[in-house]
Amino acid sequence: MSTTQNRINDFVLKIATVNGTGSASANGLLMKALFRMGVPVTGKNLFPSNIQGLPTWYEVRANHQGYMSRCSRVDVMVAMNAQTYQKDLAEVSPGGFLVYDATWPRERDLNRHDITVFGVPLSKMCNENFEVARVRILMKNVMYVGVLAALLDLDLEVIKQLLQETFSSKPKLIDANLKAIMLGYEYAQKHFTCPLPIRAETMGDNTGNILITGNEAIGLGCLYAGATVGAWYPITPSTGVMDAFTSYCERFRVDPETGDRNYMIIQAEDELAAAGMVIGANWVGARAFTPTSGPGISLMSEFIGFAYYAEIPSVFINVQRVGPSTGMPTRTQQSDTMMCAYASHGDTRHPLLFPSNPHECFDMAVRAFDLAERLQTPVFLLSDLDIGMNDWMVPELDWDDAYRPDRGKVLRPDDLAEMDRFIRYLDTDGDGIPHRTLPGDDPKGAYFTRGSGHNKYGGYTEDSDEYQEILDRLLVKWDTAKTLVPDAILSPSSKKTKLGILAYGSSDGAVIEARDRLAELGIHVNYLRIRAFPFSAEVHEFLEAHDTIYVVEQNRDAQMKALLMLEANDIADRLVSILHYNGMPIPSECVVTGVSRHQGLEVAA
Amino acid sequence: MTYLARPKIELPGQKTNAIGLTLRDYEGALSTLCAGCGHDSITAALVQALWEMSLRPEMLIKMSGIGCSSKTPAYFVHGAHGFNSVHGRMPSVATGALAANRDLVGLGVSGDGDSLSIGFGQFGHVIRRNVNMLYLIENNGVYGLTKGQFSASADAGSTSKKGEVNQMQNINAVATAISMGASFVGRGFSGDREQLVPLIKSAIAHPGCAVLDVISPCVTFNDHEGSTKSYAYTREHKLRATEADLIPPRAEIRASYYAGDTYPVRLHDGSTILLKKADPDYDPTRRNNALGYLERHRRHGEIVTGVLYIDQNVPDMHEQSRSTEAPLRDLPFETLSPGRDALAELQKGMK
Ligand SMILES: Cc1ncc(C[n+]2csc(CCOP(=O)(O)OP(=O)(O)O)c2C)c(N)n1
Ligand code: SF4
Numbered sequence: 001m002s003t004t005q006n007r008i009n010d011f012v013l014k015i016a017t018v019n020g021t022g023s024a025s026a027n028g029l030l031m032k033a034l035f036r037m038g039v040p041v042t043g044k045n046l047f048p049s050n051i052q053g054l055p056t057w058y059e060v061r062a063n064h065q066g067y068m069s070r071c072s073r074v075d076v077m078v079a080m081n082a083q084t085y086q087k088d089l090a091e092v093s094p095g096g097f098l099v100y101d102a103t104w105p106r107e108r109d110l111n112r113h114d115i116t117v118f119g120v121p122l123s124k125m126c127n128e129n130f131e132v133a134r135v136r137i138l139m140k141n142v143m144y145v146g147v148l149a150a151l152l153d154l155d156l157e158v159i160k161q162l163l164q165e166t167f168s169s170k171p172k173l174i175d176a177n178l179k180a181i182m183l184g185y186e187y188a189q190k191h192f193t194c195p196l197p198i199r200a201e202t203m204g205d206n207t208g209n210i211l212i213t214g215n216e217a218i219g220l221g222c223l224y225a226g227a228t229v230g231a232w233y234p235i236t237p238s239t240g241v242m243d244a245f246t247s248y249c250e251r252f253r254v255d256p257e258t259g260d261r262n263y264m265i266i267q268a269e270d271e272l273a274a275a276g277m278v279i280g281a282n283w284v285g286a287r288a289f290t291p292t293s294g295p296g297i298s299l300m301s302e303f304i305g306f307a308y309y310a311e312i313p314s315v316f317i318n319v320q321r322v323g324p325s326t327g328m329p330t331r332t333q334q335s336d337t338m339m340c341a342y343a344s345h346g347d348t349r350h351p352l353l354f355p356s357n358p359h360e361c362f363d364m365a366v367r368a369f370d371l372a373e374r375l376q377t378p379v380f381l382l383s384d385l386d387i388g389m390n391d392w393m394v395p396e397l398d399w400d401d402a403y404r405p406d407r408g409k410v411l412r413p414d415d416l417a418e419m420d421r422f423i424r425y426l427d428t429d430g431d432g433i434p435h436r437t438l439p440g441d442d443p444k445g446a447y448f449t450r451g452s453g454h455n456k457y458g459g460y461t462e463d464s465d466e467y468q469e470i471l472d473r474l475l476v477k478w479d480t481a482k483t484l485v486p487d488a489i490l491s492p493s494s495k496k497t498k499l500g501i502l503a504y505g506s507s508d509g510a511v512i513e514a515r516d517r518l519a520e521l522g523i524h525v526n527y528l529r530i531r532a533f534p535f536s537a538e539v540h541e542f543l544e545a546h547d548t549i550y551v552v553e554q555n556r557d558a559q560m561k562a563l564l565m566l567e568a569n570d571i572a573d574r575l576v577s578i579l580h581y582n583g584m585p586i587p588s589e590c591v592v593t594g595v596s597r598h599q600g601l602e603v604a605a
Numbered sequence: 606m607t608y609l610a611r612p613k614i615e616l617p618g619q620k621t622n623a624i625g626l627t628l629r630d631y632e633g634a635l636s637t638l639c640a641g642c643g644h645d646s647i648t649a650a651l652v653q654a655l656w657e658m659s660l661r662p663e664m665l666i667k668m669s670g671i672g673c674s675s676k677t678p679a680y681f682v683h684g685a686h687g688f689n690s691v692h693g694r695m696p697s698v699a700t701g702a703l704a705a706n707r708d709l710v711g712l713g714v715s716g717d718g719d720s721l722s723i724g725f726g727q728f729g730h731v732i733r734r735n736v737n738m739l740y741l742i743e744n745n746g747v748y749g750l751t752k753g754q755f756s757a758s759a760d761a762g763s764t765s766k767k768g769e770v771n772q773m774q775n776i777n778a779v780a781t782a783i784s785m786g787a788s789f790v791g792r793g794f795s796g797d798r799e800q801l802v803p804l805i806k807s808a809i810a811h812p813g814c815a816v817l818d819v820i821s822p823c824v825t826f827n828d829h830e831g832s833t834k835s836y837a838y839t840r841e842h843k844l845r846a847t848e849a850d851l852i853p854p855r856a857e858i859r860a861s862y863y864a865g866d867t868y869p870v871r872l873h874d875g876s877t878i879l880l881k882k883a884d885p886d887y888d889p890t891r892r893n894n895a896l897g898y899l900e901r902h903r904r905h906g907e908i909v910t911g912v913l914y915i916d917q918n919v920p921d922m923h924e925q926s927r928s929t930e931a932p933l934r935d936l937p938f939e940t941l942s943p944g945r946d947a948l949a950e951l952q953k954g955m956k
């Protein structure tokens with residue numbers, strides 16, 4: 001697609017900076033300006049595992065159709081980092097535009113004739129207009145917002161309003177920021193033909209939508225679910241979950257008079273301890289969770305198996321990053337699917353929830369606690385860096401005030417009073433889920449929790465029959481889980497077809513966009529988005545109803561496909577993997593190419 | 606093997622404690638440990654101490670890791686919930702449990718392998734957080750359950766049953782705990798119940814993480830000549846630095862308690878740990894003094910016992926995190942979830 005044609009509210013803007021220079025607030029301002037103009041927008045951070053001094057990019061996609069996935073095009077590049085200039089220049093799509101700091105001359109060979117290059121003396125203007133060194137660096141970033149406002153026709157009033165809101169407590173900063181913006185804006189107006197053929201245009205006000213990261217949404221979900229204990233060990237990209245939970249707790253869970261806190265957050269010594277704490281707190285009857293990433297889950301594995309076998313509710317949030325090992329901590333993948341499904345030694349299996357955006361992160365965080373307590377088992381919320389750390393536009397979160405936590409089968413003293421005898425691991429109604437009691441309640445409910453072989457009374461056993469009785473009941477419980485987890489969501493094609501796509505989590509956006517493009521190419525596919533493991537009935541029906549099923553996922557080893565093959569019969573020769581695992585969020589082109597190639601069609605991506 | 610319930614025989618006129626329970630009410634299932642194992646004596650001391658303290662069984666949580674020692678929570682207070690966790694990780698589970706309900710009385714039983722090798726990290730951090738619990742190490746110098754390998758607490762120069770000499774320095778649980786900032790550290794011997802019972806009571810009453818290292822001979826793998834954790838060796842080399850007694854809240858503190866080498870440590874709940882110095886040189890309120898004393902006697906192969914360090918004013922985990930008085934797990938949902946309007950308000954900042 002050429003970028004020279006008039007394109008309104010359909011462009012990709014990429015900003016190349018150095019991390020630690022404060023570009024985040026400038027980029028946030030751009031995002032919000034587009035958002036307030038009613039334009040569907042997403043922002044993706046491409047950052048290094050480093051604190052200061054390495055290259056970092058921020059990619060904004062504005063798209064009037066609401067496509068949220070990453071798109072490999074770059075229409076406008078703002079090249080603020082001399083180190084990566086050459087690479088950034090090369091990345092601009094033909095017909096695109098590049099803005100750079102023209103304070104210092106560029107080498108001549110660093111040029112391209114198929115794009116338009118705009119030089120703006122940003123540093124020079126900053127040095128002339130601002131005194132303090134640190135302010136100059138910050139204002140240089142804000143200044144490119146002004147340049148872009150002119151080039152992309154962003155609404156200046158909206159930007160002013162945003163500045164006012166952001167710095168309401170520091171009016172001095174409003175003036176400085178506004179000055180920088182106007183300097184950039186006026187320079188661009190004077191020297192370039194503004195606006196560009198690709199530009200923004202107000203198309204509403206995005207009422208009903210918000211901008212949020214998945215990590216914030218999960219933190220908020222844990223707050224709303226009534227979690228009181230959070231234990232964690234810091235790890236990218238999950239840290240934002242506990243940061244968010246902490247700040248929401250400070251806002252909503254502190255007694256204004258006494259300062260007493262209705263929560264406890266424990267920064268554990270490692271992930272093993274974090275898992276133990278979560279299990280201990282849930283065992284006593286609090287809702288407790290731990291956010292972590294792949295390496296943390298590896299460490300927690302022994303405890304996860306314990307909680308499975310001893311039947312203790314617990315919520316594990318895995319914001320996935322790139323493995324194996326330390327891998328690339330600041331890149332995204334869906335490569336812990338298999339590990340989480342069967343984490344720990346022995347026969348273990350765990351419910352997994354796959355949110356595909358921050359809105360679902362919120363809902364599913366709450367759901368994870370309900371499921372964990374209902375099923376008395378560890379439940380995993382599998383997010384990833386793309387969902388967790390990037391800025392997503394999603395429908396506003398909603399809350400039903402009538403919601404009450406599902407605490408599952410818990411017997412309190414009143415219940416116990418009516419019983420002859422409490423038996424911890426007895427299935428009384430055939431759903432495979434026994435009753436539990438809470439420490440501190442009643443001696444009649446006392447039992448012994450152990451990871452060693454136990455019988456239905458919780459007593460130690462090495463008796464084969466007694467042992468197997470429990471293990472088999474856990475399978476009955478697994479069947480119950482299938483009926484309780486979030487169902488898969490079907491998006492049928494407008495045309496009858498025997499082709500299907502299965503995807504989950506953050507691959508959703510790429511699939512949505514790809515299906516439209518494939519339809520234009522005459523390839524029609526039904527789409528089922530898996531939202532949980534174990535697979536609910538719709539997944540099996542979908543598998544049966546299609547001749548070819550593309551399984552789209554962000555890992556090398558086709559982990560979801562492997563799970564499907566373990567759970568469903570005779571599907572191996574109908575499943576085709578479309579894999580993306582370079583660490584960047586999956587772009588829609590990957591799905592378009594994968595499907596069309598397999599269908600014998602070559603498309604230019 | 607199945608769960609063996611101990612036959613309950615009610616003797617007429619059996620003594621009851623302040624809440625009307627007999628000693629039997631503080632017992633558990635029959636032990637399956639080797640006859641003569643030190644751990645069983647500690648269990649008996651626990652039963653006695655908890656009964657004397659009139660602890661309500663349901664308020665106790667019995668936590669442990671893995672090992673012969675860690676099996677023992679099944680053998681006392683059948684009316685309390687027990688938690689036999691994974692090897693070396695009892696502290697984290699106890700931490701979470703006590704975070705969720707601060708009214709519970711935490712009692713963790715661990716072994717020297719469980720605490721000083723695989724669980725060394727968690728041992729340190731439960732101390733650092735000063736989680737309000739008794740952390741009892743049943744220390745036999747070996748891994749009993751895996752058949753007698755040296756543990757990290759085995760003294761340099763001591764020998765295994767097969768005659769192998771341990772070359773490595775030992776990790777001394779009490780010195781380590783004191784230097785890591787533990788608020789209560791004591792040592793006892795499974796064979797000295799008279800000393801152990803009040804030690805346990807004092808440790809439970811202490812408002813913070815109380816580490817008790819109890820030498821507990823393994824009759825099967827470490828009770829031979831050449832062992833420094835045998836009954837014979839411990840009896841011969843045991844030295845009392847202090848003696849402790851726990852005086853309940855309403856009891857009168859006589860003036861004589863303040864005299865000379867006897868002094869009371871007043872706890873927040875009004876009870877008093879009465880310490881008597883068996884050795885006038887000893888000062889259990891000063892870390893340096895305690896560590897120096899331990900080191901001097903260690904060099905002579907002596908095992909110092911008693912309350913070795915105490916500071917009842919170190920803030921515990923709940924004070925550190927300023928959590929509310931009521932157990933977190935009992936907070937009504939309405940106070941935890943801010944509701945629909947608050948969510949709408951919050952989201953105004955996300956536009
Ligand atoms: C992860 C793990 N590794 C190894 C073991 C095997 N294991 C069980 S008990 C034990 C040592 C226990 O020693 P200690 O804590 O001193 O207890 P004791 O039996 O001496 O009372 C070991 C190594 C285990 N259960 N789990
Ligand atoms: S092996 Fe040792 S520690 Fe274990 S029960 Fe026997 S005597 Fe006790």
Ligand SMILES: [Mg+2]
Nearest residue numbers: 716717718747
């Ligand atoms: Mg041992």
